[in-house]
Amino acid sequence: MSTTGATLVHEALLYRNPIEYLAGTVGFIESGLARGEPVLVATTSANLALLRDALGATAERVELANMCQAGRNPGRILPGILLPFVEAHHGKPVRIIGEPIWAGRTDLEYPACVQHESLINAALAGRPAWIRCPYDAAALDQRALDDAERTHPRLVDGAVERRSDRYGDPVRTAADFNLPLPAPPEHAATVPVQLATLAELRRFVADQAAAAGLPPARAADATIVVNELVTNTISHASGTGTLACWPEGGGLVCQLTDDGHITDPLVGRLPPAIESVRGRGLFLVNQLCDLVRVHTGPGSTTIRVRIGP
């Protein structure tokens, strides 16, 4: 398709092998650069290596990010990668290759990935960004490919470029992935949360983090994260909730349940203005966690975060 770059283009690229991957990305990158458009590539380690090889010296003119690290937490991709890149170029058209969904994504991560893909359409609406999201059709299951059609207004598959008939309202699609979370395991340590015991709660989380084997800096991150989540519970819900913590694969998982309701689907995904004191909590939680899952509805919210080593 031709684009003037005046507004958001968000399309899924289906590929089945490295040749198809490069066919769908290299030309896209090079023609962007030829038009003077800044290009960002955030993709998996394997595809980064592939692209570096194919682009040669041109790779130096592209901003490269490892999505498996920078975008491990899908909730961090918009505020930590995409929006800063778009904003750094002050309204100039930009091109982005973004691959947030790969075959190794866990069942727990997956709904957060689809929510992210969907909310790109809302968060970047009207921005002059052309975003192409590669999907490995050979490795991903059909469900992921179907969902890609729901979250992308356009699809690219080989020579075929078409409008997606299944694309729908991005906030509504994200809401379809507002799914219940499994209960904490029986061995989880559980405490009630309230204002009067906020400092004690930080001590509790620091102990749990250390017991889970997190290094001191990440244990400190865990206390920062839980403090912000609980602060939201106390400020916005009825003021009490329950926190469960347990170790998982060298990291710490914390799950907080309260009676609040998060109604803004973009909360924590947009960088707060310097002047704002509010709205920073979930933004920071997204920055520090490897996964943030939220299940929210009237009268009940559960947030599950994972802090890896």
Next chain:
Amino acid sequence: MAHPTSVDRLDLGDHVCWTFDDDDRRLAAMARFVTAALERDHRVIYYLAAESEPALLAGLRGRGVPVAAATGSGQLRVRPAEELFGGGLDPQAAVDRLGRAVDEALADGYRGARIVTDLAWAAAAGVELELLIRYEELLNPLFAGDHAVGVCLYDRRRFPACDLHRIGTAHPGTTWAEDDSVWEPLLRMHRTGDPPRLRLVGELDLSNRRAVPPVLTAMRAPDPATPGRPPLVIDASELTFADVSFAGLLLQTARIAPAGLQIRGCRPAVARTLECVGASEVPGIAVTEAPA
């Protein structure tokens, strides 16, 4: 309330919300507080509301306080809360009156002043909650000057818990729990005027969120826009935790403090939070970390 012995940990510079629901334990704590004042050459000014002066003095005398000598010398002053608050609460006027009482204690040769205020007055007078919180907020710059310590008595039988939570946030420390024998204020603030410097000791979170902003405002306020003025300095070397809201407050402060803001000696958790809110990209803010 915290265990009565917790009051022994209070010192000049502290401003605490002392909640209680048992007058015997409240009197036990205040007797210790007054006794410590007599030992340390501090004046005590006790603003009464829920009890009569004879009842208070009898309660203190029964707990070993040499009341006659202390009131006779002027070291212990008992006053009705109306004298401080007047007919209705004007927060700044009440704080100014307390400031003059502290100055007078120092002029009389005492090493400091201990102010006890029974806020049952506010409950009885039907003072609007936000006005009461405003008064508590404005007290922080006064007590952070290290010449006085303030104990604000809040009877849990007179104030709903949800109101006390909000009132507590305007104090650096609040006694939340029953029988907490290891209680001490979550935060201590020590402020010096020239150069403008604020030393923060302890932790900063939602439970004391509204205590610090008035101090930062007061530290900025008297500064005329003269060139060569030193920046505002926050000594964070003993600040073990600060939440993201406080980090945001520092960014705001840096933008409006004419000579900028230096945050010195940050410990790792505080440095991390500042990093996450983008402190390094804000002009006027300089963060240094504690040596490892």
